[in-house]
Amino acid sequence: MELIIKDNGQVASEAAARVVARLVHEKPNAVIGLATGSTPLMLYRELIRLHKEEGLDFSQVTTFNLDEYIGLLPEHEQSYRRFMNENLFEHINIKMENTHVPDGMAEDVPASCAAYEQAIVDAGGIDLQVLGIGSDGHVGFNEPTSSFASRTRIKTLTRQTVADNARFFENDESRVPHHCITMGIGTIMDARMNIMLAFGENKAEAVAATVEGPVASIMPASILQHHANAKVFIDEAAASQLKLADYYRWVYDNKPDWQKDA
Numbered sequence: 001m002e003l004i005i006k007d008n009g010q011v012a013s014e015a016a017a018r019v020v021a022r023l024v025h026e027k028p029n030a031v032i033g034l035a036t037g038s039t040p041l042m043l044y045r046e047l048i049r050l051h052k053e054e055g056l057d058f059s060q061v062t063t064f065n066l067d068e069y070i071g072l073l074p075e076h077e078q079s080y081r082r083f084m085n086e087n088l089f090e091h092i093n094i095k096m097e098n099t100h101v102p103d104g105m106a107e108d109v110p111a112s113c114a115a116y117e118q119a120i121v122d123a124g125g126i127d128l129q130v131l132g133i134g135s136d137g138h139v140g141f142n143e144p145t146s147s148f149a150s151r152t153r154i155k156t157l158t159r160q161t162v163a164d165n166a167r168f169f170e171n172d173e174s175r176v177p178h179h180c181i182t183m184g185i186g187t188i189m190d191a192r193m194n195i196m197l198a199f200g201e202n203k204a205e206a207v208a209a210t211v212e213g214p215v216a217s218i219m220p221a222s223i224l225q226h227h228a229n230a231k232v233f234i235d236e237a238a239a240s241q242l243k244l245a246d247y248y249r250w251v252y253d254n255k256p257d258w259q260k261d262a
């Protein structure tokens, strides 16, 4: 795993955006996996800026989102489809038909999940997957003890995640859907590159366990230790519990410039 520690989330997100932009320049028809939550918002804002000011071209890009709540219509205020439209897709030149979010209203959920997996394969696989991390170490909605071999499927959220996400539902936990569809950890591990973002003190424990703890399904993100090309972009607060933070900074500072955001 490669650690990129920046002073704040904005600078870290700009560095992550350069990695995405480089991929899109090199492979205009790249397949990008996307995440929701508050964490990737600065990354998406920077990608929008790169599109508007520097002509970053998304016209041939395909995207697959990690997850979606079960039972929310795409137009629901808190659906991840709506989140993606409002925070990224409507502001860049991506073709809407090339954007994919799991269908939270599917009548046949297992069939819909299998079709999602197949669509990823048909698109050539995910080149770069953007990830956030839950305070309990979940990625996508793969909650603790999710199988490392899992594929896209229905999951039940933990109480912790329901409580964490209640802020988006007028702080009313009873309004938070308790089920979701999420790419599996196996799906995420198939991506050719993973970039995880984590900002703020409340992610510090999960980041330390992910990077320096044992690989264990109780801390789902820790599987990234087994990924050949995983980068973790964090701010100082999220880095605050890392034992080897100085070493990661030293490694990064000693890289040639061309390798820093590659």
Ligand SMILES: N[C@@H]1[C@@H](O)[C@H](O)[C@@H](COP(=O)(O)O)O[C@@H]1O
Pocket (backbone or CB within 6 Å): 035, 036, 037, 038, 039, 040, 066, 067, 131, 132, 133, 134, 135, 139, 140, 141, 161, 165
């Ligand atoms: N399903 C999402 C995750 O993909 C996200 O990474 C995480 C953290 O959210 P936030 O970035 O708002 O802290 O929680 C949500 O439940």
